[in-house]
Amino acid sequence: MPAASARSRPTLVDVAAAAGVSKSLVSLALRGDAGVSERTRERILAVAEHVGYRPSLTARTLKQGRSTMLGAVISSLDNPYHTEIVASVEQAAEDSGLSVVLAHGSRQRGRLADRVQQLLDLGVDGLVVVSSWVPEDVLAAAARRAPVVMVGRTAEPVAGIDSVNNDDEQGAALVVEHLAARGHARIAHVTSSTRPAGRARRRGYEAAMRAARLGDEVRVVEPAPAALDALLDGGTTAVFARNDVEASDVLDHALDAGLRVPADLAVVGYDDTVLARRARPALSSVQQQRDVMGSRAVALLRERLDGRVEDVHEVLQPRLVVRASS
Amino acid sequence: MPAASARSRPTLVDVAAAAGVSKSLVSLALRGDAGVSERTRERILAVAEHVGYRPSLTARTLKQGRSTMLGAVISSLDNPYHTEIVASVEQAAEDSGLSVVLAHGSRQRGRLADRVQQLLDLGVDGLVVVSSWVPEDVLAAAARRAPVVMVGRTAEPVAGIDSVNNDDEQGAALVVEHLAARGHARIAHVTSSTRPAGRARRRGYEAAMRAARLGDEVRVVEPAPAALDALLDGGTTAVFARNDVEASDVLDHALDAGLRVPADLAVVGYDDTVLARRARPALSSVQQQRDVMGSRAVALLRERLDGRVEDVHEVLQPRLVVRASS
DNA sequence: CTGAAAGCGCTTACAG
DNA sequence: CTGAAAGCGCTTACAG
Numbered sequence: 001m002p003a004a005s006a007r008s009r010p011t012l013v014d015v016a017a018a019a020g021v022s023k024s025l026v027s028l029a030l031r032g033d034a035g036v037s038e039r040t041r042e043r044i045l046a047v048a049e050h051v052g053y054r055p056s057l058t059a060r061t062l063k064q065g066r067s068t069m070l071g072a073v074i075s076s077l078d079n080p081y082h083t084e085i086v087a088s089v090e091q092a093a094e095d096s097g098l099s100v101v102l103a104h105g106s107r108q109r110g111r112l113a114d115r116v117q118q119l120l121d122l123g124v125d126g127l128v129v130v131s132s133w134v135p136e137d138v139l140a141a142a143a144r145r146a147p148v149v150m151v152g153r154t155a156e157p158v159a160g161i162d163s164v165n166n167d168d169e170q171g172a173a174l175v176v177e178h179l180a181a182r183g184h185a186r187i188a189h190v191t192s193s194t195r196p197a198g199r200a201r202r203r204g205y206e207a208a209m210r211a212a213r214l215g216d217e218v219r220v221v222e223p224a225p226a227a228l229d230a231l232l233d234g235g236t237t238a239v240f241a242r243n244d245v246e247a248s249d250v251l252d253h254a255l256d257a258g259l260r261v262p263a264d265l266a267v268v269g270y271d272d273t274v275l276a277r278r279a280r281p282a283l284s285s286v287q288q289q290r291d292v293m294g295s296r297a298v299a300l301l302r303e304r305l306d307g308r309v310e311d312v313h314e315v316l317q318p319r320l321v322v323r324a325s326s
Numbered sequence: 327m328p329a330a331s332a333r334s335r336p337t338l339v340d341v342a343a344a345a346g347v348s349k350s351l352v353s354l355a356l357r358g359d360a361g362v363s364e365r366t367r368e369r370i371l372a373v374a375e376h377v378g379y380r381p382s383l384t385a386r387t388l389k390q391g392r393s394t395m396l397g398a399v400i401s402s403l404d405n406p407y408h409t410e411i412v413a414s415v416e417q418a419a420e421d422s423g424l425s426v427v428l429a430h431g432s433r434q435r436g437r438l439a440d441r442v443q444q445l446l447d448l449g450v451d452g453l454v455v456v457s458s459w460v461p462e463d464v465l466a467a468a469a470r471r472a473p474v475v476m477v478g479r480t481a482e483p484v485a486g487i488d489s490v491n492n493d494d495e496q497g498a499a500l501v502v503e504h505l506a507a508r509g510h511a512r513i514a515h516v517t518s519s520t521r522p523a524g525r526a527r528r529r530g531y532e533a534a535m536r537a538a539r540l541g542d543e544v545r546v547v548e549p550a551p552a553a554l555d556a557l558l559d560g561g562t563t564a565v566f567a568r569n570d571v572e573a574s575d576v577l578d579h580a581l582d583a584g585l586r587v588p589a590d591l592a593v594v595g596y597d598d599t600v601l602a603r604r605a606r607p608a609l610s611s612v613q614q615q616r617d618v619m620g621s622r623a624v625a626l627l628r629e630r631l632d633g634r635v636e637d638v639h640e641v642l643q644p645r646l647v648v649r650a651s652s
Numbered sequence: 653c654t655g656a657a658a659g660c661g662c663t664t665a666c667a668g
Numbered sequence: 669c670t671g672a673a674a675g676c677g678c679t680t681a682c683a684g
């Protein structure tokens with residue numbers, strides 16, 4: 001069989017011809033319609049199998065007006081926290097008979113907006129956005145084409161878009177309470193982020209410090225070498241970093257400076273990624289309910305597809321995983 | 327505007343009606359056909375923009391028989407080596423005016439086969455497989471539907487499928503030569519893999535050891551604690567690990583055992599992932615030409631689409647990146 | 653320079 | 669239980 005013909009897929013018409021029936025009957029048989037006799041269906045299925053028939057999703061989507069595909073957008077592939085959420089979205093989608101097509105923006109803002117368009121042009125039935133870098137006007141425009149759910153925070157809720165996120169303030173409070181219970185008073189917060197989640201963690205830290213009557217010891221610095229040196233010289237005994245990446249940087253810096261962790265300095269991160277488990281000593285970190293996030297995101301999308309019009313914002317409670325670093 | 331109507335996208339017909347022309351003219355104008363007067367085109371573009379028209383990729387794909395989409399399949403999202411290759415595939419595709427839809431198998435073999443089917447059913451014009459876990463019969467079947475290029479090794483070349491991969495034997499030889507030049511004689515190889523790339527690295531190690539007249543010192547072990555202990559007790563002064571993950575494990579183990587790296591033990595990895603840079607001390611590692619891999623993969627696909635029928639297998643030369651661990 | 657018509661591969665009423 | 673027909677939103681000869 002020549003390559004060219006090998007590349008032209010058999011269609012319903014081919015199956016129908018081979019089975020000696022009409023193409024509508026083939027369609028009905030393939031989809032398990034009740035009005036097709038058992039014998040006929042089996043014969044048609046066998047023929048379809050024999051000629052190597054695969055239905056064209058493109059044609060089906062065009063006809064039906066829906067694709068049973070969901071789109072997922074993430075900032076970049078190299079953030080294990082985000083990719084784990086995507087994996088849970090995919091699992092939940094699969095459980096609902098939906099498939100997921102994935103796109104990312106390689107950390108580039110404009111590219112993320114392009115990817116959102118691309119997925120919508122492709123005809124996805126809904127969109128899960130696992131990235132805080134998609135501009136809000138792009139989100140709002142996307143929501144006019146298909147239901148959109150945001151996993152994680154935007155600065156303000158975007159009208160028409162559902163969200164599910166972690167309670168960052170509460171996560172930060174868990175860390176401060178843990179460190180205070182371990183006897184730490186001089187607990188600093190290391191953060192380089194001005195994004196919504198980062199800001200919320202910082203607010204949570206500050207509020208928890210005051211609640212623990214440590215308000216005078218509030219100290220927030222960037223994860224830059226000079227700032228960290230000043231911090232360590234200044235008598236800080238514990239650091240709550242905004243995420244595991246920055247916690248790892250703090251850890252490296254402290255070890256390089258000859259400090260023992262956690263004896264001289266306790267370090268706690270956020271997100272509980274593979275980085276936390278790989279660090280030496282292993283990092284305590286705040287764990288978000290990533291698997292629940294994925295299934296809730298898909299559930300919210302399905303509700304929208306079923307007609308819900310009010311916005312829903314779900315907030316999940318995090319928990320602290322204590323390891324050797326604190 | 328009610329939600330339902332907001333969700334029904336304007337079509338060519340809507341634009342045509344709004345502009346007072348036929349829908350074929352709109353199509354021609356949008357695609358920049360030469361036979362449309364400048365004034366007419368501008369007017370049509372303005373109307374399309376105004377009504378928020380976006381062409382349906384689904385309809386276009388159905389009509390044209392091609393989608394200008396490439397599919398990319400990877401084993402899982404948590405392997406930075408693979409995701410970096412995918413990023414380079416995407417960049418190369420974009421440069422060719424193609425988009426990429428990404429699918430992964432969460433490390434599950436059967437799921438990978440499903441994803442390959444899904445991408446083909448979706449209508450991708452070609453498939454880049456960045457995973458050695460896709461069964462060869464699945465690859466062969468896929469190639470009957472669309473051009474397929476394998477990035478990385480299969481055990482044997484698969485008929486009808488192009489490939490681009492790194493010269494693993496050569497990479498292993500670079501490591502052995504480097505360590506031998508540093509004065510090491512007892513160089514062990516740590517590997518847990520029986521996959522094609524792992525086997526090739528092992529072969530390369532053994533050949534290079536003999537070439538360096540160190541044939542009597544060839545030692546291959548698994549990255550298990552007991553095996554590593556025996557290795558360290560046995561006078562090994564350098565370890566070449568099959569990849570950065572296993573090199574990190576060796577590193578951790580050695581440091582835990584109180585050894586200094588590289589003074590007591592030199593460690594070298596493979597793939598030059600972020601793990602190598604993040605390790606302490608930073609790991610020497612073999613760097614593959616990941617960016618070139620992506621652009622070559624896309625180029626091979628395009629050649630197939632343009633009619634090439636002979637199989638092409640490209641082999642790229644790796645280079646060694648020396649860091650503190652050796 | 654512009655329009656009417658056919659057709660990509662499906663699904664879905666509608667007849668029989 | 670089965671078939672003929674219309675139509676999803678495009679693109680592309682073909683006329684004019």
